[in-house]
Amino acid sequence: MKPENLYHPDAAREFLADGARARWHDQAIWFVRQKRDAQAQQLPEWEELRKLAEQIKAHTLSRLDEYLVQFEENARHNGVTVHFAADAAEHNRIVHQLLAARQVKKLVKSKSMLTEECGLNPYLEERGIEVIDTDLGERIVQLRHEPPSHIVMPAIHLKKEQISELFHAELGTEAGNNDPTYLTHAARANLRQHFLTADAGLTGVNFAVAETGGVVVCTNEGNADLGTALPPLHIASMGIEKIIPRLEHLGVFTRLLARSAIGSPVTTYTSHFHRARPGGEMHIVVVDNGRSDILGNPDFYASLRCIRCGACMNTCPVYRRSSGHSYSYIIPGPIGSTLGPSRDIRKHGSMAFACTTCGSCSNVCPVKINLHEQLILQRKRAFDAGTLKPAKKMGLLAMRFLTRHPALLDTAGKAMRKVVPILPAFVKDGTAWSRPGRELPEMPEHSFKELYRRRQEDKQ
Amino acid sequence: MSSRDAMLAKIRRNRPEGPALPDIHAVPFVTFDDKFAAFAGLIRNLGGEAVMLAEGQTVAEVVARRWPNPGRVVDLTLMQHAEAFTPHDWQDVDIAIVPGDLAVAENAAVWISHPDNIFRSLYFLTEKLVMVVPRDKLVDTMRDAYGQIAIREHGFGAFIAGSSRTADIEQSLVMGAHGAMAALVIFC
Ligand code: SF4
Numbered sequence: 001m002k003p004e005n006l007y008h009p010d011a012a013r014e015f016l017a018d019g020a021r022a023r024w025h026d027q028a029i030w031f032v033r034q035k036r037d038a039q040a041q042q043l044p045e046w047e048e049l050r051k052l053a054e055q056i057k058a059h060t061l062s063r064l065d066e067y068l069v070q071f072e073e074n075a076r077h078n079g080v081t082v083h084f085a086a087d088a089a090e091h092n093r094i095v096h097q098l099l100a101a102r103q104v105k106k107l108v109k110s111k112s113m114l115t116e117e118c119g120l121n122p123y124l125e126e127r128g129i130e131v132i133d134t135d136l137g138e139r140i141v142q143l144r145h146e147p148p149s150h151i152v153m154p155a156i157h158l159k160k161e162q163i164s165e166l167f168h169a170e171l172g173t174e175a176g177n178n179d180p181t182y183l184t185h186a187a188r189a190n191l192r193q194h195f196l197t198a199d200a201g202l203t204g205v206n207f208a209v210a211e212t213g214g215v216v217v218c219t220n221e222g223n224a225d226l227g228t229a230l231p232p233l234h235i236a237s238m239g240i241e242k243i244i245p246r247l248e249h250l251g252v253f254t255r256l257l258a259r260s261a262i263g264s265p266v267t268t269y270t271s272h273f274h275r276a277r278p279g280g281e282m283h284i285v286v287v288d289n290g291r292s293d294i295l296g297n298p299d300f301y302a303s304l305r306c307i308r309c310g311a312c313m314n315t316c317p318v319y320r321r322s323s324g325h326s327y328s329y330i331i332p333g334p335i336g337s338t339l340g341p342s343r344d345i346r347k348h349g350s351m352a353f354a355c356t357t358c359g360s361c362s363n364v365c366p367v368k369i370n371l372h373e374q375l376i377l378q379r380k381r382a383f384d385a386g387t388l389k390p391a392k393k394m395g396l397l398a399m400r401f402l403t404r405h406p407a408l409l410d411t412a413g414k415a416m417r418k419v420v421p422i423l424p425a426f427v428k429d430g431t432a433w434s435r436p437g438r439e440l441p442e443m444p445e446h447s448f449k450e451l452y453r454r455r456q457e458d459k460q
Numbered sequence: 461m462s463s464r465d466a467m468l469a470k471i472r473r474n475r476p477e478g479p480a481l482p483d484i485h486a487v488p489f490v491t492f493d494d495k496f497a498a499f500a501g502l503i504r505n506l507g508g509e510a511v512m513l514a515e516g517q518t519v520a521e522v523v524a525r526r527w528p529n530p531g532r533v534v535d536l537t538l539m540q541h542a543e544a545f546t547p548h549d550w551q552d553v554d555i556a557i558v559p560g561d562l563a564v565a566e567n568a569a570v571w572i573s574h575p576d577n578i579f580r581s582l583y584f585l586t587e588k589l590v591m592v593v594p595r596d597k598l599v600d601t602m603r604d605a606y607g608q609i610a611i612r613e614h615g616f617g618a619f620i621a622g623s624s625r626t627a628d629i630e631q632s633l634v635m636g637a638h639g640a641m642a643a644l645v646i647f648c
Binding site: 028042043044045048049055056058059060061062063064069084086090134135136137140153155158159160181183191195196212213214220221222225226229230240245251252254264265268269270271272273275276278286292293298301 | 467481548578616619620632639
C-alpha cells in the first residue's frame with residue numbers, strides 16, 4: 001500500500017537524491033520505450049491499429065452495461081460464476097468467501113493491479129490465508145513489503161544487488177550472487193513449490209470477451225497458467241472496463257498490448273480461460289470501485305479505455321526521473337495521474353502536476369487516450385479543490401494575473417531578464433530552479449515577442 | 461437492489477455516447493512473402509526455435525537430435541499417451557510434445573488447445589515444450605488467427621510464443637521463469 005499523503009515533488013526529490021540510480025532508472029525505462037518504437041515501426045498499420053482499438057473501446061464504453069450482461073450470460077453458459085462488486089470492500093469480501101468456503105490455506109496470485117487497488121493481500125492475510133504473488137517482479141516487491149513501482153515492471157526501481165540481498169535473506173540464495181539468471185531460477189524453484197501446493201489461484205484479466213464469456217490473461221512468465229491449471233479454484237478479478245465485444249477484436253488488442261508494453265511482438269502466453277480445469281471451478285469478480293463515476297465524467301471517461309500497457313509511463317520524462325513510488329495513487333505515470341485524481345482529488349492532486357504537458361504519453365497510447373489534456377483539466381480541479389501548497393498556488397495565481405495583463409507580463413519579463421543575471425548566487429540557489437543538477441538558464445537579452453516582431457519587420 | 465443491478469443501472473445512467481463498432485477487416489494488415497522465415501526469425505529472440513520437417517523425417521527424430529537424453533517425454537500427438545489423474549502428475553515431465561492448431565508469422569505464437577483439459581498444466585510444467593503445427597496452418601497476423609480458432613469448445617486455449625521468460629531483474633532477459641525453459645516448433 002502507498003503511504004498516506006504522498007506529495008509528488010517531495011517524494012521525487014527523495015528519489016533524485018541518489019543521482020546515479022535515478023539516471024539508471026531513466027535509461028532502463030527509456031530503453032523499453034525505444035523497443036516499443038522499433039516494434040511500432042515494423043507494422044505499417046500501426047496507426048490504423050491504434051484507431052481501431054480506440055474506436056472499439058469507445059464503442060464498448062457507450063454500451064458497457066449491455067456488454068457486461070452479455071458477458072455474464074455467456075460465462076454462465078460456460079459454467080463460470082460471475083459476481084459483481086460495487087467497491088473494493090465487496091470485492092475482497094467475495095474473494096474471501098469463496099476461499100473460506102473451500103478451506104483455502106494458500107492462494108497463488110498472478111499480477112493484478114486491481115487486487116492491489118483493492119488491498120486484497122492484507123485483507124486475506126488478516127484472515128489467515130497465505131497469499132503468494134507469483135509474477136517475479138511482483139514477488140520481489142511483496143517480499144520487500146512495498147507496492148509495485150510500475151504496472152508492467154513492478155520491480156524496475158531496484159538494482160540486482162538489492163534483489164540478491166533480498167533473496168539471500170528470504171530464499172537462502174548465495175550471498176553476493178547477483179546474476180539475474182541465477183536469481184530468477186532460484187525464484188522459479190521456490191515458486192513452483194507454491195504453485196504445486198496452492199488451493200486456489202487468482203488472476204487479473206487483460207480482456208473479457210462479451211461474445212464468448214471468457215477472459216484473456218497475458219503473461220511472459222506463465223504464472224497465470226500454472227496458478228490456474230493446478231489448483232481446483234480459479235478466481236479472476238476484473239474492472240468493468242476490461243470488456244471487449246467480440247472474439248475477433250482480440251486480433252487488434254493482442255497486437256498492440258505487448259508491443260506497447262515491453263517492445264515485444266506478443267507476450268509468451270496469451271491464455272484464454274472459458275471454463276475451469278476438469279474437477280475445478282471458475283469464478284469471475286467484476287469490479288466497479290469508482291469506475292462508473294469516471295464513466296459519467298465527460299472530461300475523463302476516455303481514461304477507461306486504458307489497457308494498462310504502461311507505455312505512457314515509459315515515455316514520460318517525469319515518471320522516468322521520479323519513479324513510481326513518488327506517485328500517491330497505486331497506478332503511477334500519466335494514466336495514474338488522471339485516474340488517481342478522478343477518484344480523489346484531495347489525495348492525489350499533486351500527481352496532476354507531475355507532467356510537463358509534452359504530450360508524449362498521448363502519442364504512444366495504443367488506445368489514444370488524451371492523457372496530457374486530461375492532466376491539465378485535473379490541475380484545474382486540484383486548484384479549485386484547494387489542494388495546492390501555498391507557494392504553488394501563489395505562483396499560479398501570479399501567473400494567471402500576468403497572463404491576463406499582457407503589458408504587465410512584458411514588463412515583468414523585461415525586469416527578470418535584467419535582474420536575474422546580476423543577482424548574487426545565494427539568492428538564485430534558493431529557487432526551485434537551482435536544485436543540484438539544474439541551474440537557472442541564461443537570461444536572453446530579448447523576449448520572444450521582441451524577436452518575433454523584429455523578424456516580421458525584417459521580412460517586409 | 462443487488463450490487464449487480466445497482467452497478468448496471470449506474471453504468472447505464474453514466475454511459476457516454478460512442479462510435480459504432482469499426483470493421484476491423486476493412487484495414488489492410490501486414491502480410492509476409494515467406495511466413496516460415498518470418499516466424500523462424502522471430503522465435504529465436506523469444507527463446508525458441510522453429511524447424512520445417514524434411515521429407516521422411518519424423519517429429520521424434522528431430523526431438524531426439526535436439527535433446528539426446530530426453531528424460532520423461534509425454535507425446536500428445538500420439539493417439540495413445542500417458543494417463544494423468546491430476547494436473548500435478550506432470551510436474552516431472554522433461555519434454556512435452558503437443559499439437560498446435562495454427563501458427564502466426566507476425567509474432568511466432570502457436571495456438572494450443574486440447575479437448576482433454578486435464579493436459580492443460582502440462583504445457584506449463586514441462587521443461588521443454590515441442591509444438592507440432594501443420595505447415596499449411598501458418599497465418600500472417602493475429603487477426604487471421606482469431607478468424608480460425610473455435611475458442612469456447614475446449615474451455616482453455618493459449619497462444620504460446622517461445623519459452624517462458626522474464627526481465628524483472630534489472631531488465632536482463634532470462635529464459636525459464638515459471639513455464640518451459642525451451643520451445644521448439646516443428647512444422648510438419
Ligand atoms: S493510458 Fe494508454 S499508454 Fe498508458 S497504460 Fe493505458 S493504454 Fe497504455
